[in-house]
Amino acid sequence: MDALRSQLRGHHATYLELTRDVDVTAALRDFVDRGGDHVIAAGGDGTVHTVVNELMQFDPGERPQMSIVPLGTANDFAGTLTIPEEIEEAARLFLDGEAVPVDVVQIRGEGIERFYSNVAAGGNCVRVSEELTDEVKARWGAFCYVRGAVGVLADMESYRLDAEIDGESFEQLDSWAVLIANGKTNAGRIEVAPLASPSDGMFDVVIIRDGGLMDMVEIVSGNLLGKFLECDQVIFRKAKRIRLQSDPPMRFTLDGEVIDKEPIEFEVVPAAIKMFVGPDFTR
CATH class of the missing domain: 3.40.50.10330 (Probable inorganic polyphosphate/atp-NAD kinase; domain 1)
Structure with missing residues (x-):
């Protein structure tokens, strides 16, 4: 400082x-x-x-x-x-x-109205965030998110999801996680939405479907190889608005803030805040 x-x-x-x-x-x-x-x-x-x-x-x-x-x-x-x-x-x-x-993203639900700039991560992603104590963050730095995922990967919870993405409907999807991304990376520079841009008036929706051990291996290796969105277990869309509900109710973290109530609707707010960006930022 x-x-x-x-x-x-x-x-x-x-x-x-x-x-x-x-x-x-x-x-x-x-x-x-x-x-x-x-x-x-x-x-x-x-x-x-x-x-x-x-x-x-x-x-x-x-x-x-x-x-x-x-x-x-x-x-x-x-x-x-x-x-x-x-x-x-x-x-x-x-x-x-x-x-x-x-751009920023607005979320709404019963008793909820919040905004975020980077990534909303729902489902098992929340459990990873809850593993991160101040001690783990201090010891592991950005790698603390990988450390926090170790215990969760062995016991992934499944969510039955209904979603409407810019008018396209998905029903009864068994999923591990949902990412609604305005930025490219989450959880310590892990690239979860390589095509996302916070200046295109849209966000990237990534739904990770439920599966077995080999599906999990494919997703992790795909992320490491930069082919995350090509995995069979991944549904990817660019959108301006998404409505979703799940059983059990899916909690989300908004840039680290845990939302205990279930968000129902996400909508992009284009060109919301003027920010200073780096020289390599592409609009």
Whole structure:
């Protein structure tokens, strides 16, 4: 953080540490009312997720632009935006660059309305996330997600899924997991949606069907070889909207935030937030 403060020396900046005692909504409203127009999320995907949800509470005309300085364990969405991990280089993007419109995804359900920027991962993916204690994250770094999957792979739960993807219906699908991706990677730079782009007005839907041990081997090896979407157990679609329900109800993680209630509908919000991106980002 000291390195970031050094980069911002000479610029008027307000610093806010995201603790449980902080009213982020009130702080950002005060910031905007005082003329603030640029929010920097200095942290990991969880920090980015918090900031995105807060910014989406503003009307589009007053919504601040956003930058990411990747300081977290995985920094998946920063990777999709090709933001350098070096603080000085990340800062140079928003000090000298120009923001571009980036999509986010809105979810709805009974008692739920949230937004996310990277990946919603449902089904057995949630069980992996719940394996990740702070100690495991500290010891394994980005590889902690692989470490967390070891126990889950031996006991995969099946979900019977009904889905409607931009009008196309799927009924009674036995599935292991559903990924609704705005970004390319999840869980420590694992490429789950290689064709995803957060600037195309669509998200990528990946449904992993239930199967046996060899199906699991094919999926894992396909991911390692960059042919994940070609696996027989994978259903892939690009879409703007999906409605789904499952038995048992499928929980999701939204960029690390576990949603205990079942989301019913996902819909893309095109060009929702202007963000500063890396030089290799392709719109």
